[in-house]
Amino acid sequence: MEARKRTIVVSLIKHRELEVYALYFEFEYNLKEYCKNSGAFWSQSKNMWYYPTSKITLDELKELYKNKAILDIKNVTTPILLKPVSLSLKEQLTEEQKKHLNQFYTYLKGKRFSASTLKTYCTLVAEYIIHKDENRPIDVRSIEKHAEEVFVPKKSSVSTHRQYISAMKHYLAFINSDLEIDFNALAPRKDKKLPNVLSNNEVLELIRVTKNLKHRVCIALIYSSGLRVGELINLKIRDLDIDRKMLKVQSGKGRKDRYVPIANVILPLLHNYLNTYTPKTYLVEGLEEGKQYSPMSIRKFLKNSCQQAHITKRISPHTLRHSYATHLLENGTDIRYIQALLGHSRPETTMIYTQVRSQDLQKITNPLDLIIKQLENHKKIN
Incomplete structure (x- = not known):
């Protein structure tokens, strides 16, 4: 009877200043030896085997393990992870995009926004520009799609999501776009969380x-x-x-x-x-x-x-x-x-x-306290 293949979860991460394919799996001696003999490196700090992306492609990795294990590669093929994760936001921008965003920054500065708002809006618009399909015009769906593929996986706060919609409204005005977006329709509703309070x-x-x-x-x-x-x-x-x-x-x-x-x-x-x-x-x-x-x-x-x-x-x-x-x-x-x-x-x-x-809140009589009190009074009467 053929032994059941182990599942290896593959992730694209940055390790020691390198972009690598990280392999995570339950320990199995033969599989460990195969990793070792196939040129994988062992990381003691992260407890994983890995291959630098400069040494092997994803297709080559799949071919290497096709008879040895089942590769779970959804963490690698998620659209947002296909971006150059090892680069900072600024490094991902072209010179033309940087110049364009500097002009947007100047435009916002003319609106007398605070330094914090200037930084936030420019960062959010820069992320949109980087992840947007160059061949697709800016429309409502592309704005929504960016939120779905970036904010949701990152579990960004509702506040950040709302700031993004606001930033895009100003950006559309900056580029003289005919597109007008309804903030209330696109932005998620504010959280109605009660604040923590110290005694x-x-x-x-x-x-x-x-x-x-x-x-x-x-x-x-x-x-x-x-x-x-x-x-x-x-x-x-x-x-x-x-x-x-x-x-x-x-x-x-x-x-x-x-x-x-x-x-x-x-x-x-x-x-x-x-x-x-x-x-x-x-x-x-x-x-x-x-x-x-x-x-x-x-x-x-x-x-x-x-x-x-x-x-x-x-x-x-x-x-x-x-x-x-x-x-x-x-x-x-x-x-x-x-x-x-x-x-x-x-x-x-x-x-x-x-x-x-x-x-x-303390003035309100809890129903459980009321029931117990009534029970105690009933016992006293009897």
Whole structure:
């Protein structure tokens, strides 16, 4: 009786700066020896056999194993993986495409978009240009197809998908296309997720376990003033008004300025930080004098602090802002003031915090508690 052939899953990956066909299969001695004798290389770190794509084609690989195993090559033949995965986005663009996208960047800059929006829109349009069939004109179906073949396999967020549709609307206007796309028809609906919120004790513990003075100031400021992480790193020394206990947030989201209060209890911490680090331009600076602190660094040390505080919730710097707003609401602050403190344009955005404050939910009698209470009362009567 002929032995059942093993299945080998083949993937196209980058390994040691090389593009390779990676082979994954359950250990079988004869198959392992065949790989070894056929010129495959073994990677101890990735626990796989592999062939550099410069040494063998996919057809040659299939021929090599046709009598030895069943090759599962769907990871290699997926359209998006056929692109030069070893190259960066910029390296995949032709010189003509780069010039074209630079002109698009200038066009967007003229619309006075923020630096973050400029980068996001140009990146999303560049991806579309790279993956688009050159012989096919831009139409609604090609825009949808790009989302299906790129965003869905990558499990990109709904927010990214919506930004892509918005970027394409601006791109079509830039190239004077006759095509008009309906944003609401093409863009997926926004997620209606409720934000994670820290308890009062968790906030205090998070600050307590953070020993680094600069890191502690960052956490305290984001929470006590309801700052976005981008607003924190953009704060300059001149935006700090110690006498009035205020911070001036300039050009926040939507290019709106606002004043936010500084908590009395962190003023000594802030004085200590300013005397110790003596920042020159920005309130929170990186290693290089006069340069902004990195958002990635904030996320990294916040993650470490959460681990030390034994907080298992999924936390980001924005969670501190959510917690600030929720705690204000729970303490009886009018929703209109919270809207102004957070810099929200629409009250609907602020109203989400009414769904996560605990007092209202705690007032509701759980039906299971009610049943048990009724049962206990019945026993007492009997």
